[in-house]
Amino acid sequence: MNRQEYLREYGKQWRKKNKDYLNQQAREYYHKLDSKVKEKSVLKNRLRRHKLRAEAIRRYGGKCVCCGETEPLFLCIDHTNGGGNKHRKIMKDKSIGDWLKRNNYPKGFQVLCHNCNMAKGIYGKCPHNK
Numbered sequence: 206m207n208r209q210e211y212l213r214e215y216g217k218q219w220r221k222k223n224k225d226y227l228n229q230q231a232r233e234y235y236h237k238l239d240s241k242v243k244e245k246s247v248l249k250n251r252l253r254r255h256k257l258r259a260e261a262i263r264r265y266g267g268k269c270v271c272c273g274e275t276e277p278l279f280l281c282i283d284h285t286n287g288g289g290n291k292h293r294k295i296m297k298d299k300s301i302g303d304w305l306k307r308n309n310y311p312k313g314f315q316v317l318c319h320n321c322n323m324a325k326g327i328y329g330k331c332p333h334n335k
Contacts, residue, residue: 257302258282264310271331274318283317283325 206214220227235243261282268275282301284292296304305314321331 254300254302257300257306261302261305261310261314262316264305265314265316268316269318269321270315271317271321271333274321276318279318279320280316281319281322283315283322285313285315 235246238246259277262277262280265282269280274280282305283289293301305311317325317331321333324331
């Protein structure tokens with residue numbers, strides 16, 4: 206292992222061990238920023254999340270697999286075998302779009318409109334699938 210690889214690995218381990226400290230430093234830095242910079246940062250992150258969500262929806266077909274709805278505002282990513290709540294807890298505060306991209310858009314997910322997704326969650330199946 207050369208020096209550069211050693212330093213990279215050392216830094217990775219240090220950041221992993223000192224995650225709470227680094228998060229606290231980031232929070233303090235953010236609170237010191239002026240409101241225009243904060244607003245710009247919030248908008249930039251929101252745009253990034255919207256792009257990730259749109260890409261995930263596109264990768265999984267771009268329309269509700271149940272009713273065929275194509276309006277992006279009405280669509281969401283669904284865990285085909287359930288377990289979305291448990292998965293959200295594992296991801297903590299990261300978005301599903303981030304997670305899907307990092308994991309190369311794995312199988313086990315589909316696009317549903319919010320109505321079909323809620324019906325599946327509450328009744329176990331969508332009324333469209335009689």
